[in-house]
Amino acid sequence: MPMARESSRAGIADVARLAGVSLSTVSRAMNGNPTVDPALAQRVQAAAAELGYTANPVARSLVLGRTQTVAVVIPDLENPTFQAILRGLSRAATADGYHVLVADSREDLDEEHALARTTRLRTDGVILCAPRMAEQDLAQLLPSLSPAVVINRGPQGTAPTVGADYGAGMRDIVDHLTSLGHRRLVYLAGATRSVTHRARQQAIAAAISRTAGLEVEELTAGVDIDSGTAAADRVLASGATAVIAYNDLVAMGLLSAVTARGIDVPGALSITGFDDIPFAAYTSPPLTTDAVPAVEIGAAAWAAMHAQLTGVAPRSTHTMTPTLVVRGSTAPPSAT
Amino acid sequence: MPMARESSRAGIADVARLAGVSLSTVSRAMNGNPTVDPALAQRVQAAAAELGYTANPVARSLVLGRTQTVAVVIPDLENPTFQAILRGLSRAATADGYHVLVADSREDLDEEHALARTTRLRTDGVILCAPRMAEQDLAQLLPSLSPAVVINRGPQGTAPTVGADYGAGMRDIVDHLTSLGHRRLVYLAGATRSVTHRARQQAIAAAISRTAGLEVEELTAGVDIDSGTAAADRVLASGATAVIAYNDLVAMGLLSAVTARGIDVPGALSITGFDDIPFAAYTSPPLTTDAVPAVEIGAAAWAAMHAQLTGVAPRSTHTMTPTLVVRGSTAPPSAT
DNA sequence: CTGTTAGCGCGTTCAC
DNA sequence: GTGAACGCGCTAACAG
Numbered sequence: 001m002p003m004a005r006e007s008s009r010a011g012i013a014d015v016a017r018l019a020g021v022s023l024s025t026v027s028r029a030m031n032g033n034p035t036v037d038p039a040l041a042q043r044v045q046a047a048a049a050e051l052g053y054t055a056n057p058v059a060r061s062l063v064l065g066r067t068q069t070v071a072v073v074i075p076d077l078e079n080p081t082f083q084a085i086l087r088g089l090s091r092a093a094t095a096d097g098y099h100v101l102v103a104d105s106r107e108d109l110d111e112e113h114a115l116a117r118t119t120r121l122r123t124d125g126v127i128l129c130a131p132r133m134a135e136q137d138l139a140q141l142l143p144s145l146s147p148a149v150v151i152n153r154g155p156q157g158t159a160p161t162v163g164a165d166y167g168a169g170m171r172d173i174v175d176h177l178t179s180l181g182h183r184r185l186v187y188l189a190g191a192t193r194s195v196t197h198r199a200r201q202q203a204i205a206a207a208i209s210r211t212a213g214l215e216v217e218e219l220t221a222g223v224d225i226d227s228g229t230a231a232a233d234r235v236l237a238s239g240a241t242a243v244i245a246y247n248d249l250v251a252m253g254l255l256s257a258v259t260a261r262g263i264d265v266p267g268a269l270s271i272t273g274f275d276d277i278p279f280a281a282y283t284s285p286p287l288t289t290d291a292v293p294a295v296e297i298g299a300a301a302w303a304a305m306h307a308q309l310t311g312v313a314p315r316s317t318h319t320m321t322p323t324l325v326v327r328g329s330t331a332p333p334s335a336t
Numbered sequence: 337m338p339m340a341r342e343s344s345r346a347g348i349a350d351v352a353r354l355a356g357v358s359l360s361t362v363s364r365a366m367n368g369n370p371t372v373d374p375a376l377a378q379r380v381q382a383a384a385a386e387l388g389y390t391a392n393p394v395a396r397s398l399v400l401g402r403t404q405t406v407a408v409v410i411p412d413l414e415n416p417t418f419q420a421i422l423r424g425l426s427r428a429a430t431a432d433g434y435h436v437l438v439a440d441s442r443e444d445l446d447e448e449h450a451l452a453r454t455t456r457l458r459t460d461g462v463i464l465c466a467p468r469m470a471e472q473d474l475a476q477l478l479p480s481l482s483p484a485v486v487i488n489r490g491p492q493g494t495a496p497t498v499g500a501d502y503g504a505g506m507r508d509i510v511d512h513l514t515s516l517g518h519r520r521l522v523y524l525a526g527a528t529r530s531v532t533h534r535a536r537q538q539a540i541a542a543a544i545s546r547t548a549g550l551e552v553e554e555l556t557a558g559v560d561i562d563s564g565t566a567a568a569d570r571v572l573a574s575g576a577t578a579v580i581a582y583n584d585l586v587a588m589g590l591l592s593a594v595t596a597r598g599i600d601v602p603g604a605l606s607i608t609g610f611d612d613i614p615f616a617a618y619t620s621p622p623l624t625t626d627a628v629p630a631v632e633i634g635a636a637a638w639a640a641m642h643a644q645l646t647g648v649a650p651r652s653t654h655t656m657t658p659t660l661v662v663r664g665s666t667a668p669p670s671a672t
Numbered sequence: 673c674t675g676t677t678a679g680c681g682c683g684t685t686c687a688c
Numbered sequence: 689g690t691g692a693a694c695g696c697g698c699t700a701a702c703a704g
Contacts, residue, residue, distance in 0.1 A: 011697065022675045027699055037673060057458045058397045059697035063680045067394065077423040087413040090440050102438050104426050122393045252618050282588050284620025348682065358691045363683055373689060395681035399696050
């Protein structure tokens, strides 16, 4: 006994029946195949419209071998920089008719690995934002992800890379501080196992060997506001006249904590951030920082993915140069 | 002439061959079907492990009729509140083994509609965050989305709703301001077609009829920092002693602009925000605002979706109460 | 130009 | 307890 027709979506067979044609003709008409008689195509389109028919994307994905979806693996959805990358990526992908699957690895290295692999199975490629993953793990993971795009890491053999030049940014920051007259600095390190941390370290080392009398003490903090707050006492005890925070969040936490202790910024202490998150301009004083074009990085990452998806060779590495943004949190050291 | 075996992923047939069993047995063993001989199951697992086999999720989706993925439609990925909702949702969904597709409608009403429908086709349900969509459009859209969850809107007939009580929050804010002695307020309205705007308006109206001598002028602004900045002159011209900004972003823009004009906040003007975004505590002065538990809303939205997905009846409406957070941007009016 | 046939990779009835 | 056959909904070869 036939079941009553379910009220579920119309399938290609329903359209074929209504239009009085075969399944293939419906398929062809719906996909704009030019070998279909215009009159028939019209009839099919009309029938499809009447039934509200749209081809089932899952079935198409199975037969076509592509899902029109890419995965983005991100270490922390709470970080404004990753949010901006996601935003730029999402909008660019949408413009090209692709969907975006987000996966927040919550800074968990194992999770990162697993998420990348599992999401890859239901997508056409993955954009991997994994700053702390060991280079070796990454190299081993990437082939199974292909096509992939790597964000904010050095050149990879198997996947294009998009990112900012953190070394150049750090150089600008140090130069800015030294040209103001600072000689005793603190670098508040964040993710010490990250690639961008090492780029910063190298830039600092280069600046030291270039600038007479420059001393930079490295203190370990973290990557968020709280870690900046927590570092305040150590920073003040260091005797430095300026501090280079790992990023804007750390800088904000530090700024807030030292201000609460009655320290004048930038009068008694200069502070710099990194990234130029949207709120960096609204602290008090507004933060001097280095602007990383995160939205553009996201868009470029999509471009690199889209190129691979369409069989075009992407740029193997796309590096954007951040820009120093001098605001109110830096000034010459007080003449003690 | 047979093609050389492609280096693509192992399929269920490869596992069956290696284990010396049929396709069905592999399928059953991989899905933990208890009717499989333990010894065989072992062999299959071993073969699968050796080949690195994982069932193709797309094929499973087609046959099972579920994708283990949900879509989240959001008006603006740049807004910290939506980011927090997404974060809470994403983490909760991941914990239950689901994936999340994000769609940024960029405040475009047509796009919102289209995105919801198309993403629904490749997912098992959609969480819709569409504060400005007309009630009628929504009612018409929802059935085709089922199962769906609606965020920050009044009760819907066909889908559970999760959100915050913006009216209660606004009441707290107005009461806070009046108890400080303010009588001439400005409400800087944002998305005037949004549901939460109307809830705020009603709360304000109620406060006016309850509080002797209270006047509230409504000015139209927007929902972002720039619109707060742009409203500064109008706010100052109004003669109000306190302003209720639509959200924290507007409040921050306004705060920044009036401070730049030499106005003392809260001495000469009190300002309140709404949402309590992560940076509200770091403005100068820190923002008095009403904390909307956005991450929890995201988690609750997932819970409502998960319930529907597992055949459990979800709470038809889940309303969270925001909390007033008094910080430094409000004070008694100056005794002019 | 159109219809018929054969899969895409898997889960799941049905017989054995 | 296990295998063979069918079908999820669609597209792409192949005939006609």
